[in-house]
Amino acid sequence: MTATLPTRPRTTSLRDLARGLLAALALVVFVLGVPAALIALAPLYLPDDIPSPSQITSVLTGPDDGTLLLGALALIAWAAWAVFSASVLLELIAGARRTSAPRLPLLGGVQRTASQLVATAGILLALSSTTVARAAPAQAATAPPVTAQLRPAQSDAAAATPYNEPTTAPLPVLTQAEPALPVVTVQRGDTLWGIAERHLGSGPRYAEIRDLNTGRVQPDGRTLTSADWILPGWTLRLPADASGVPTEHPATAAAPRTPAEQQAITVAPGDTLWDVAATHLGDGARYGEIADLNRGRPQPDGRTLADADHLRPGWVLLLPPSAAPAPADPSLNLDAPTTAGADSETATPTAQDPGVPRTAAEQPQELLGPLRIAPAPPVEPSTQDAEAAPTIEDDQEVDELDAGAQRTWFAGLTALAAAGLIGELTRRRHRQQRARRLGERIPLPERGTPAARAESTLRSAPTPVSIEAIGTTLINLGCRCFDGGRELPRVGALLLDETTLTLLLVEDDPDAIAPFVARDSRTWVASTAEVAAETEIDDPDRCVPYPLLVTLGHTDGATVLVNLEACGTLAILGDDAAADEVLRALVLDAATSDLAGRLCVCVPPDDELTDLTAAFEPQRLRTVHSSDERETTTSAVSQALAAQGLDDTHQARGDRQAIDTWLPVTYVERTITGSACQPWTGTAVLTRQQATDSGAWTLTTDPHGAARLEPLGISVQPQRLDLNHLAALRDVLEVAVPPAPTSSPPPALAPLDEELQIVRDAHPAPPGPSSPDAQVIIRVLGPIDITGLPDGNGPLSPRMTELLVYLALHGPATGADLDEVLYNGARIKPGTRNALVYRTRRHVGEHALPLAGSDGLYRLGDAVTSDWDEFQRRLAEAVRADCGTPIERLTEALSYVRDRPFRGISGAEYTWADYDIQRMTEAIADAATLLARHQLAGGRARDALCSALRALAVNPYSEVLQHLALAAAESGHGADRAADLRDRFAHQGFELEADLPL
Template structure:
């Protein structure tokens, strides 16, 4: 364990430094003038006129000049100190004065040390909250049974009510959500804190500021230490975290001492039971306690409570525990595979050791405590929200999601761009083919992105800032200049460059009105219809990192900054530049912006995002482009009479006139830096900025310089003075992000994967019932279908008698002329219909389906009555909103999401071990067995048993291979869809068509619809496969029905496929053909209009495909050109 100075010693050091600074400041401000007056020679000594420059000086003139120099130095320092004090009172950065920077730095250091004296002393007096060392466990720890620090008897629980960790409120802006995020890792757990403090109504309300100086009890699993830093320090060179034995045991001086350690150092997650287990017998923990009773604790006090041990505490091992060396990492791994700790039951907070109940525990523990063992009072967090240890972001061996921790905005921007590009890829995909998906490290990186994203924050930020622009324009006020934006889960804070009265929806949270805030529940946020008419007022906002406390995202306005210089460690600065570049290339906030990458800055970004990024190799050309952009915008500002860019953005005629242009440069030519700074920082400011890692010494003083540290150390932002941890992208993760963007923009498709045959899933298929398809709704509008198709009645469904179908006229279908029609046309529906041409002649029949023919091992078609069978067990529904239907047990609604995700994962990935489950449900986190087993146990109880008494979620020890899988009576709509689709595509007859219809009847919406964006990070490849398969089946069935003159059936099939992919022009073309064949011209027009609306919402307006536009030209009547 890395050495950590005790808190009292650190506080004493800070106090001494502050007192020394105060004495130094007093000596400089008061002592220097006293000495100058007492021993100096003042200019008044020369006032008698006796000075003769032609005579030899007796020293008087020299001392007078020396004294004057002293007075000048004192005046300069006094001025610097005064500026720093005024800036401190105004919570602003003191202006830099040329020639006085060294004196300003000295004054700032001295005054800053004095200002920090009060909170440091208060922190020392209050003391850190007591942290139970059982807060979390790494996946490899050997806590195999209830330990002395994991369960409690009722008597011990009552005795320990006064020993909860505590927090003292020191700021007037602390919220319950913030405390839960800081200490529990999840803001949603503020209710747990409120339950422990019933006397505080502000906690019960949840959205009120806490009273200053209030002492708040925290749950036992509250984590006040920054475990990620310690984890990073102990990570080995290969990226593998050390074992608990390596961290606990003092470094031996010899091999014999290594085999017989005499003491250990407590780590986060330890208990007396686990330490005794590592060094001998866990039942010897009482001897370990007796050996250390009364020993001093870190930070003061004595060790008198066996239920509460502290990280950093030294424990001497008794003789019975020193005769066995600590367990090696391999031994612990073997233990992990052999046994899993029983979970804590749902209905109890603290319990004694559970009995061996095969229905609630996965595996029996290898060692159980004696019946005579005393109670173990320390409560253990259980459930889905229990905190877990986050792996350090700098380790190369981390799970992918851990790398992106804190990069919520960057992750959300990338995931949003990937989603949009894949929608377009699905539109271009040929039937029977698939879109390319990442594999290997890029695939793991994408999973990490999806687990770390916070898209809801984007929506809140976008809505609040657009509302601010609306209200500022109505009030005739310019937009405020922003030093920083802090994005919380439920609110947005604006840190202003200059204090001013707030504009709705924001309110001032500081006395000087320098910080504005707006909560997500504010009634002043404008409606979406109003927001759509307003441009983003700060399009150059980009995330820089996150706050040191609370982990809230911090964004800066590049337009306000002008030049952002990333100084300090070159590698860190480059990684920060790469993170900013990727976010700017994919952010949805800006709408549109232009990026220029100079030389080798952000390599590959221009290929990954060509619509925003251009690369210029010549520095002179890049600087000329920046100068031209700034000059053009200043001329435009003068032309409209706007004083500032922020005022111009509020004008009605400003649409598209102020596109930001940002230059990314690792190095800048020295001869051009002055002109570049002048162009970007001169008033009025323009929509331009430069981000560079150039040496700060070579740049003028008006640049915004951030000193990027060597490690994860916080920096202080200029202006707002916020302590921030910078986010960066290491080279390998930056390369992954570029690969993901390039792959998602590819125009090529790939062969479809081979689905499991009936022989492969015979065991599952034989016992898994087929979910009955939902009956056709009486009103199509209730089926999430386009309103223009509501005229089709149930009698017109494919199941109607043949006599009903015969009434529909048979007609040859027009088809585009032969030849490849590549790419979008750029035409709107009005453009298509406005071209006066002659009515098209009868076109050839539509091309036959391009789906592959029946495979050689095509399954034999089952009798019709066997296609639909009532389910006899739970059904996992994935082809729409995710749910589990038919579970006979009960589960708390707050824990249903984790159980549902586990069931969905096992339905698609049967036979996995607990490592795969951890990576899927908790990516990037080291999950203890308590959490995993609790979720597994609750899910098993929720699914229940079948009629024969067999569990629908069997115990892992009952499986021959010790793997997790669902029971044979649990069915899945996707598995059933695959079976029916494979059967239907292989048989081009009436029964094959019926199988395709049954397959489509399972589709209820877009696969995995309605999920939490931060969950199901593992499911993206499966979602894309489902979408492609549904569209292919819908296309095939619609084609078959239309060729058989079953036009209602053709419409039903296409509409059903559009439930999963409404943007698929392949299916929209099927709709057009079916409407035309049924002589439904009005329905054809409405269908075409709907496609235009969908295209307008893709990437702020996607063009109609050439093939679709050509088809509409052939199908829709248009005015003919008159001949004279």
């Protein structure tokens, strides 16, 4: 089937020219006309002499004949002109350098106006190249018609192969060829003007690029609609005379008889490039070819392959061209499985087909021609140890993880809710570390218990963008609205997927605020890259504009967050068991997530949720015994708002008035007491009863896990907590309940001899002496680093590094142990782990990672040690009763500490190491405490301060170390240094909501 599609781009319209003319005229008037008028009407005269203070006072306090007023107005007018002109100049310089203009404090509105005028005025410059501008579109207009081919359906055998099922982004069945035009991938900071300057030699020709790409679907699903808005990762077609970029080759040019297809596979959970190369190329060692072909190529989730060991399920990988020619008969079923034979076993790279690019940088994804899923050739099950040969083959009988089985829930919660709960756990552990005394261990869930497994599961939850970044973006949105003198948008819900953050408004507001753009009057969208790039605006009066955002669940491709303030009342209806589980998840999320402001949630007495209160501080989750407390709170907020002429709490936050009404309270009422809650009234209600108020929101559930949120009309799979998950999470939180605040100072330190005994009992030496032959050092007391590796093998991949770190801390280990920690418990192909061990051994040498012994255990060789082992040995030597040089030994121990243990890892990495990090932190704090105490006793106050501050870089919240640092500062540096430290420590305590006096 063929279809002729129009390819003629639109040229510059009269409306564009009129807009450009008006913008240029406005710039001329403001930049040149205003100063000319001011010189004529309000010139500034400098005095001959500098006025004395008495003269200034006389002018300001004496009668004014109008001179002072006119002079002040003239100064204001000149200052306004200078600010605007400076903004225009910054925009012109930034445009010439193809960067974004620096933001001037408090001048965001002026800069945005200047930026829009400069960009719009640039349209006029395109008139100077009108003749050139029409040449490329004319060529595009005569391009051959686009041909769309319907591909044959897959055979049943091919469709039944789990490995070949698409995950998050199935390949399209209908493909189309486009005209042969050069293509460029947008990088961060690019503009259409800059791209036109680089590749067309003239910035005004940006209009041609805009016309060629308007309406084309980009890798993130968006389309180009404005010349002012392009995003990194987009691929733009350029006119035929562009230079410095590859040219797109039509498929028919390479093979006139039939379009050649580019083989591709979809990544399944647990896949590695070695597995893919072994399965589809017959040799795992050829994984580098696949990496080179796909590096930098945009994937369906908007990311790119940067590390050969970091693949994500759902990615589509192109495969190198096969030695066997593609079938010429288009009627053949190209997706049918192939048969294993000598050809597939001995396949080698062939010369590159002219129509097939060698790297992703040379050819974007949509220009590679039709893609097809390459079937997995049958292979014999591997019975040999992976180290015996470089080719790693996998057992064909192993059940693969289906795309639909990709982990969506983490202990019943979404990834975003799991990240919020982990953030609350981290805050609590910091509070516990603050109150910890010498030799004590803060409590952690026992290994292997449901609570420990639940915490590990929560820590493995990846999010497209962090909760902190979302919170910063929303706070900045509030600041920009306030600076611009406009109302906050009334957000009812948020949708977060891999590439975008979407705000769903409950009232029309078509004028979006950066970084958002308006899809329609009630939908604002920003890319997750823009959200992650947001930095907190320096505004001391800023507030959290939406303090009751809670995670609700998943749609087909996004996480849904609902604003309980916009709901007022949210009735959870439908299947009783499912609705109860949804209510539990909402309550837990509201009480822990930073997006919900960690505000107070009130639950009824004698309810299953009442047991949760033991795991929370009273200001977070408490029981309500008075039936009219909610109505009393609502009435008080209403009166406070009315006294200042405000409509509701949302307006109060936007106008930064009635501060006491900014923090709403959530009430859980299975049966509504009194009337339903109205939106933006300072309170919200979660109920299991149908509300009589027609404005209440409803979430109707069914037994199969689906639900519908009205009035937004969103179909969602809500997060649900059954009683087992609730009990496990309650145990995790209960173990981490911070100690109650106290105004008393920490108890006096014990005598040094007693402290030595305390540390000796708490931190025994590691088994075995230090190896004198150790060449490779695995360093974890700071950013992870491995030194002493052989030269010439290249850097270790992240997963290789994690393997070595785990064996250094917990080896010897079984294969099942490695699977659990390296792949988060996911079922993987048998060859995956073996391939990883084999590649790691090739990098570090067999002396560092020997072959598995007869016991089947993986272990490191004698040539490897770790800074953690060496630290423990020095600490154990220092606290021995017969040690005559404890200061020297403790100093040696602390010399191994470079920073916080495992610093730099993301939240979802090294989730197995949380126990280790906590114990390392405790040992470092104890060693520094002993050392600082010895140094103070010896009159070495400056050394004591250095020791205490070094440990405070690892555990900044330790009250014992803070007091030692203050004592050392007062003794060795004076009161000023101690006052600075006291302010710093007080600020840290405030961040933890643990502002204890020092």
